[in-house]
Amino acid sequence: MSENQHKGRGERRTFFAQVSAGAALLALAPGFRLIDLAVGKNDDEPARPDVRWGMFVDTTRCAEGCTDCVDACNTEHGLQGFDRPQTDAQWIRKLDLEDDQTGQTWSLPMMCQHCESPPCVDVCPTGASFVRDDGIVLVDKHTCIGCRYCMMACPYKARSFIHEDLTDQRPHSPRGKGTVESCNFCVHRVDGNRLPACVEACSDAGHNALVFGDLNDAESTVSKRLSTMQTSQVRDDLGLNTAVRYHGV
Amino acid sequence: MMEAARQRYRTLEIDAGKYWLTLAVLGAAIGVGLLAAYYMEHHGHWVTGMSNQIVWGMPHVFAILLIVAASGALNVASMGSVFGEARYKPLSRISGLIAVALLVGGLLILVLDLGRPDRLIVAMTTYNFKSIFAWNIFLYTGFVVIAVVYLWMFFEPRMGRFSSRVGILAFVWRIVLTTGTGSIFGFLVARNAYDAAIMAPLFVAMSLSVGTALFMLITCAVLRVNNEDIAAEWLLRLRRLNGIFVAVVLYFTVVQIVAGMYVAEHGEIVRFILSDGGSITGIFWIGQILIGSVLPMILFFHPRLAEMRWIMTAAMLVVIGGVAHLYVIIIGGQAVPMELFPGKTELSSFYDGVVAGYSPSVPELLLGLGGIAVSLFLIVVALRVLPFLPAAPVPRKSPR
Numbered sequence: 001m002s003e004n005q006h007k008g009r010g011e012r013r014t015f016f017a018q019v020s021a022g023a024a025l026l027a028l029a030p031g032f033r034l035i036d037l038a039v040g041k042n043d044d045e046p047a048r049p050d051v052r053w054g055m056f057v058d059t060t061r062c063a064e065g066c067t068d069c070v071d072a073c074n075t076e077h078g079l080q081g082f083d084r085p086q087t088d089a090q091w092i093r094k095l096d097l098e099d100d101q102t103g104q105t106w107s108l109p110m111m112c113q114h115c116e117s118p119p120c121v122d123v124c125p126t127g128a129s130f131v132r133d134d135g136i137v138l139v140d141k142h143t144c145i146g147c148r149y150c151m152m153a154c155p156y157k158a159r160s161f162i163h164e165d166l167t168d169q170r171p172h173s174p175r176g177k178g179t180v181e182s183c184n185f186c187v188h189r190v191d192g193n194r195l196p197a198c199v200e201a202c203s204d205a206g207h208n209a210l211v212f213g214d215l216n217d218a219e220s221t222v223s224k225r226l227s228t229m230q231t232s233q234v235r236d237d238l239g240l241n242t243a244v245r246y247h248g249v
Numbered sequence: 250m251m252e253a254a255r256q257r258y259r260t261l262e263i264d265a266g267k268y269w270l271t272l273a274v275l276g277a278a279i280g281v282g283l284l285a286a287y288y289m290e291h292h293g294h295w296v297t298g299m300s301n302q303i304v305w306g307m308p309h310v311f312a313i314l315l316i317v318a319a320s321g322a323l324n325v326a327s328m329g330s331v332f333g334e335a336r337y338k339p340l341s342r343i344s345g346l347i348a349v350a351l352l353v354g355g356l357l358i359l360v361l362d363l364g365r366p367d368r369l370i371v372a373m374t375t376y377n378f379k380s381i382f383a384w385n386i387f388l389y390t391g392f393v394v395i396a397v398v399y400l401w402m403f404f405e406p407r408m409g410r411f412s413s414r415v416g417i418l419a420f421v422w423r424i425v426l427t428t429g430t431g432s433i434f435g436f437l438v439a440r441n442a443y444d445a446a447i448m449a450p451l452f453v454a455m456s457l458s459v460g461t462a463l464f465m466l467i468t469c470a471v472l473r474v475n476n477e478d479i480a481a482e483w484l485l486r487l488r489r490l491n492g493i494f495v496a497v498v499l500y501f502t503v504v505q506i507v508a509g510m511y512v513a514e515h516g517e518i519v520r521f522i523l524s525d526g527g528s529i530t531g532i533f534w535i536g537q538i539l540i541g542s543v544l545p546m547i548l549f550f551h552p553r554l555a556e557m558r559w560i561m562t563a564a565m566l567v568v569i570g571g572v573a574h575l576y577v578i579i580i581g582g583q584a585v586p587m588e589l590f591p592g593k594t595e596l597s598s599f600y601d602g603v604v605a606g607y608s609p610s611v612p613e614l615l616l617g618l619g620g621i622a623v624s625l626f627l628i629v630v631a632l633r634v635l636p637f638l639p640a641a642p643v644p645r646k647s648p649r
Contacts, residue, residue, distance in 0.1 A: 086300035086606075090599050097593040110589070110597070119438060125382035126375045145372050146364015148304040149382050155439035157587055157599060160301050161364060164293035177293050178364030234589050238438055249590070 041191050052116075052135035053185055054215035054243035055199070056225045057108060061209035062202075064107040067094055069210065072201030073111075076186060078170040089160035091183040092198055097249065106249045109198065109210070112137055112158040112183040113234060116241035120150035120159065120182075129180075135215070135243055136185050144179040151180060155235045158182045185212075215243060256339050258636035261629065262475045268633060275626040282619010285612035286361035294364065297613050302605030303583045308362035310575045311617030314459065315355030315624060316389065316430055317452055318571070320423040321460015321494075323348040323396065325487070326403075327423075330416030336483055339639035341412075343468050345400040346631050348423075349393055351463065354624030356389055358617055381432050388426040395419045404635070427456040434578065442518045442582030447508070451501040455571060458494035461487060462545075462567035467628065469561060475638055479557065488560045492549030495567060498574070499542045518585050521604070522577060529581040532573050541570010580607050 041047070073079065073092045081088045092111035098104070114137045120129045121137065128144035131137050139150075151159045159182040166175055172188040175181055186196035195203075199210040213222035225231075231245035263271070289297055299306040326344035329337040360366050376383045399419050402412035431452030437443040465487055472479045506523070509515035522533050548554050548563035584605045589595060595602035631637060 082295070084295055085598065086302065086600070087295045089301070093597045093599045093601075095589070095601055096596045097590055098596075099593050101592065106593075110601075121377075123380050123382060123436070124377050125380045125386065126371055127377035127380075143368075143371050143375055144365065145368045147372075147382065148364070149380075149433075151301070151304040152583070153437055153439055155587065156589060157601065161294065161304060163295035163300075178290070180364070235439075 043191070047133040047136070049133040050216060051133075052215040052243060053190060054114070054135070054213065054222055054226075054245070055185075055196075056211040056222050056229075056231065057244060057246045058209045058211070058225075058229075059106050059108045059246055059248035061207050062106075062108050063205075063207055063209075064096065064105070066107075066205065066207065068201040068205045068207075069109050069198035070094060072197040073183070076170070076189075076197035077173040077175070078166075078168060080166075080168070082164060084163075087161075087163040089162060089181065091158075091160065091181070108246060108249060110156060110158070110234075111198075111244070112154075112185075113156050113240070113242035113244045114183075114185060115243070118240065119153040119155065119238075123149045123153040125149065132187075136187050136190070137182070138184050138187065139179065139181055141174060141176050141179050141181075146178040146180065148180060154182075155238055155240070257640035258339075258342065259475060259638050259640040260634065260636050261471060261632035261638065263633070268629070271629055272626065275622045275629065278622035279619050279626060282616050282622060283361075285615035285619065286366070289362070289612050289616070290366060296610065298608045298610040299613075300605070300607070302600050303580060303607040305579055305583065306607060307609035307613040308358050308616050308620075309579050310572060311620055312355045312358040312362070313430060313575055313579070314568075314571055315351045315358070315620060317427055317456035318460040318463045318568075319348045319350075319352035319355060319456075320392070320427045321456040321458065322351055322464045323399075323419060323423055324457060324461050324490075325464055326399065327416060327420045330413045331420045336486075340468065340483065342400065342403045342637040343471070343632075343639075344464060345396050345403065346628060346637050347464055347467055348460075349396045349400070350624040350627040350631070351460075352389060352393055352396075353627060354620040354622075357623055358620035361616060361620075362613075381429060381436050385426075385429045385433065388422070388429045392419075392422055392426050395422050423456070424453060427453045430456075434582070440582060440585075440587060441515050442578075442585055445505065445508075447501060447505050451498070451505065454494060454497040454501055455574065458491065458498050458567055459571035461491045461494060462564035462571075465491065465564045466561060466568070467625075469557070471628075471632055471638060475640075477639070484557070484560060485555055488549050488555065488563070491564065491567065492546055495542055495545050495549065495570075499538075499546075502537075502542075502574075514588070514591065517588075518582070521585050522581055526581060526584070526604075529577055529584060533577045533581070536573025537570055537577055540566050541573055545570065583607075 070092050077091060079089050079091060092109050095108055095110040097106040097108070114135055116135065118129070118131060118137050121131055125147060126143045126145055128140045129137070129150050130140065146161065148161055151161060159180050161180050162175055162177050165177050169175055189196055195212055199212045202208065202210045211222045211225055213220040215223060215226070217223055226245055229247050231247045232249065233240070233242045233245060261268070297306060323344055325337050326341040328334040329341045360369055372386065395415065395418060399412070399415050402408045402415055428449040431449040434443040435446055435448030465484065469479050469484070506519055509519040522529060524530060526533070545563040545566045548559045548566070584607065586595070586600070586602050586604065589601070
């Protein structure tokens with residue numbers, strides 16, 4: 001165990017060196033991915049309680065009609081549609097808004113907001129819905145009984161129930177008929193020091209509307225954005241302290 | 250105590266052919282319900298009317314109806330042993346039996362509608378004690394245990410002296426149980442249709458109303474089989490009491506709606522239920538208000554309608570109204586879109602901003618009816634093998 005941890009630290013050190021070198025090269029390039037991970041972990045390591053993963057969404061950069069983040073999520077997690085939109089799973093969706101008074105419009109991605117006090121976790125009878133130490137809200141597919149109470153409780157309509165048998169699943173994102181699921185911030189990628197698929201896709205498309213990182217690290221890009229730009233939480237009246245913050249709406 | 254000692258009880262005096270035929274019909278309904286559940290689990294819930302928008306459907310309407318009615322069906326036993334109304338004591342046994350049977354039927358529906366009913370053992374062993382759902386698992390199983398002990402007190406004369414203490418526990422327990430059931434909705438902060446403390450007393454009142462109505466229907470039916478005199482004083486008194494319970498449910502409903510009209514953010518759900526909700530609006534006005542509230546109150550309170558057939562008609566209407574009420578709460582409450590950004594029109598591929606559609610599917614209905622059949626099956630078998638039914642005219646024969 002300690003040998004593994006030691007090995008893990010060694011790997012991380014190598015990784016840091018590689019990332020630093022890469023970052024030095026990329027720092028000059030415009031559109032450099034806005035992420036400050038470098039706190040990945042091995043599978044046998046627990047999540048770090050000093051980290052809180054979060055996301056900054058710049059709605060002024062989010063293009064109407066663009067679904068790159070949604071497509072990337074569907075591919076990453078193997079969310080195939082069955083041509084049944086009422087029951088097909090959606091972990092992230094594009095939400096188009098129009099102000100009833102002024103007619104102003106917005107387009108933004110909506111997904112699990114990874115609340116600090118998630119109603120889904122409160123109501124889950126078996127504790128299958130839980131918050132990982134680093135703030136990511138997850139569903140334990142082994143203890144979810146499929147009661148759907150979390151779906152009743154989620155203020156963001158962020159969860160989907162799996163209504164049918166699934167085939168061709170992604171090994172890193174196991175799913176199961178009869179259980180509930182939602183955006184997990186691509187936890188398998190984050191643990192491997194990679195960006196969530198949606199953030200990467202948005203960056204690849206040149207929009208850079210999504211910034212992902214550690215909210216507890218004052219030096220992270222996401223923290224700097226949040227401390228310098230006006231942002232809001234969706235349904236902030238509920239006091240859930242969401243990890244996803246929106247700018248421009 | 251002398252009165253209790255004089256009271257005689259009988260089993261269900263039904264001839265063997267009819268008994269087995271009844272069980273066969275109920276058994277077939279249970280079988281069809283189980284097949285429906287298997288069909289839903291085998292194919293997945295997409296074959297039902299439920300979706301990612303309406304996540305709780307018709308099975309929940311049936312299940313919650315039976316669960317709240319179970320609590321209310323114990324009313325008559327409570328009146329005998331908690332409130333000292335001796336005239337109801339002969340009916341305590343059947344009251345306890347109906348309560349247990351309705352709860353078992355309701356829970357079965359709930360379990361068989363889970364995405365993973367095979368994980369019942371997980372639900373029974375892994376708890377998140379912050380979840381009102383988890384509390385309810387204890388409240389429901391605890392209710393069955395308490396009601397069974399309560400029944401034992403009624404059957405065992407030596408335990409009779411404890412019956413009032415157990416009765417008080419059962420009474421408090423069932424009030425907490427229906428408070429817990431109502432709070433399943435009351436604690437949902439996300440949805441404007443719920444998120445209100447009034448859901449708890451509303452469900453308590455609904456349990457008293459629907460539970461008493463179902464008690465009267467079932468008890469009168471089985472007493473008629475036994476050729477017992479059922480046009481008795483207790484029925485006339487229960488008639489008035491049930492009328493009051495119906496009025497209390499209506500009162501809480503009015504308070505809930507008026508409060509909703511006053512708060513701008515709840516305006517949409519109130520408008521939806523009262524006028525804009527299509528079938529939900531129809532079910533509210535015709536099912537819940539007319540059939541479930543106004544007509545039964547007329548039938549229960551009008552002095553010229555104090556007859557068996559009108560009392561039974563009213564009780565039937567109360568049960569139908571209860572189904573309508575729960576449908577409006579459960580389906581209507583989910584159909585109204587959640588407002589993520591108040592003051593803005595929302596549009597997405599995930600049905601944001603639009604009223605969610607729902608049509609109950611045949612398997613859902615069959616599962617619900619199967620649960621009701623389970624309750625009736627248990628009642629018929631128990632009545633046949635144990636003396637639950639009072640033999641003398643109820644209340645007791647005049648002491649001479």
